[in-house]
Amino acid sequence: NAGVTQTPKFQVLKTGQSxxxxxxxxxxxxxxxxxRQDPGMGLRLIHYSVGAGITDQGxxxxxxxxxxxxxxxxxxxxxSAAPSQTSVYFCASSSEREPTDTQYFGPGTRLTVL
Amino acid sequence: GEDVExxxxxxxxxxxxxxxxxxxxxxxxxxxxxxxQEPGAGLQLLTYxxxxxxxxxxxxxxxxxxxKDKHLSLRIADTQTGDSAIYFCAEVVGYQKxxxxxxxxxxxxx
Numbered sequence: 671n672a673g674v675t676q677t678p679k680f681q682v683l684k685t686g687q688s689x690x691x692x693x694x695x696x697x698x699x700x701x702x703x704x705x706r707q708d709p710g711m712g713l714r715l716i717h718y719s720v721g722a723g724i725t726d727q728g729x730x731x732x733x734x735x736x737x738x739x740x741x742x743x744x745x746x747x748x749x750s751a752a753p754s755q756t757s758v759y760f761c762a763s764s765s766e767r768e769p770t771d772t773q774y775f776g777p778g779t780r781l782t783v784l
Numbered sequence: 785g786e787d788v789e790x791x792x793x794x795x796x797x798x799x800x801x802x803x804x805x806x807x808x809x810x811x812x813x814x815x816x817x818x819x820x821q822e823p824g825a826g827l828q829l830l831t832y833x834x835x836x837x838x839x840x841x842x843x844x845x846x847x848x849x850x851x852k853d854k855h856l857s858l859r860i861a862d863t864q865t866g867d868s869a870i871y872f873c874a875e876v877v878g879y880q881k882x883x884x885x886x887x888x889x890x891x892x893x894x
Binding site: 674703705710711712713714715760762772773774775776777778 | 788792817819824825826827828829832872882884885886887
């Protein structure tokens, strides 16, 4: 199993540009989440999904859109990038079949918005 | 609120024990986790503890949970340079709802 994969690893955008951060998992996990990590603030939940076709907002959803058309993929879209979205983005997945609710993380995407 | 707080930085000498502390505010947590993040990498689960336990030991790692004070700690015995990383505590409240702490950067001095 590849686990949770994310692309790209690094990205630089100009203010106002749009892009999609890709996330995929091959563990047949129902739950997928997007977090952003900023210095001194831990990880903050952006959006999450409890299954294909179902998404919901997390703590900091503004400026981001998600969709979950398949169990495997959970892309995060920035429609009009802003410097405040400069961060490291992590995708995670988990399953109710595991008793400890352990989240498995991807390697992250480092995004800079100029 | 569901804030999970940690001190930002800890420095120890190689071979000493490290103790990383975490406080949380939601008493209904079901599980509490410790994750390790090495530079440029994602988070890796180190260990976890059920909320009805006081202590869990796993090789060099000891987790202590004080539910009365909402305090969680991770002790790393015989700390090695490879233990240098950022350590995050996290709590699960309800179903699949995970809140992460701010992270503690552990620096191990050779």
